[in-house]
Amino acid sequence: MFRQVAHRILTRSTTTYSAGAAATIRRPYSTEVVADASSGDSAFVEAWKKVAPNIDPPKTPIQYMEPRPPTPSTLPSKLTVNFVLPYSAELSKAEVDMVIVPATTGQMGILPGHVPTIAELKPGLLSVHEGNDVKKYFISSGFAFVHSNSYADILAVEAIPLDRIDQAQVQKGLSEFTQKLNSASTDLDKAEAQIGVDVHSALNSALTG
């Protein structure tokens, strides 16, 4: 009997939510939520203290996370870039003027105040502009995320400064893969040869351009 009552209460509360009302309730974006993480979940802490008053409540993962920096109301003057590789962080919260990334849709320039974007990167040149210095890296592939608070996260699998590229190896690879592309039979072979040609020609133009 009690189970039926509970079930009816549950169904009643869900049916008062019409589909229209549910659709208009918008979940906040992560940049809008202010995570007051330092004190932890107050209901949990109180329940803990009732049960084990002498032991400190354990910290939950959210307390270790720094809240995302909020979106400033005026346009910031610098872009904050986090440029990371799987094995190291090349730039960590570096304040720069502009970053040009090799997106699949072409070279994309990211300035402070850029619209939030997720871009897939193709093998190509990444340049970081700070005042008059330009640092260039060749990226194998990856993603670039631009957030509304003028933070850009660039993730790449391999990124090499241009002076570490071996020109002779690039030429050799280019000719080898162009030949493979001509003699390839299966779709997969063709795709691999095409990837080889793309990467080596991008390396070539990065060295000469």
Add this chain to the structure above:
Amino acid sequence: MASTAAVPFWRSAGMTYITYSNICANLVRNCLKEPYKSEAINREKVHFSVSKWADGKPQKPTIRSDTPEA
């Protein structure tokens, strides 16, 4: 209702993004100059053992390694 998003050539050839990304990274690493190239190759060496499970028990493991057996 078929989706009409343009697929990249590697995806239509049956390759996944991660395979594509790893191939690109390997090609780029191959084009490095000497001391950096051997560092990069060293960094990417893996050594692990895999075993399939059947009836809740592991079967014989196979070891996959880039380091020569000493």
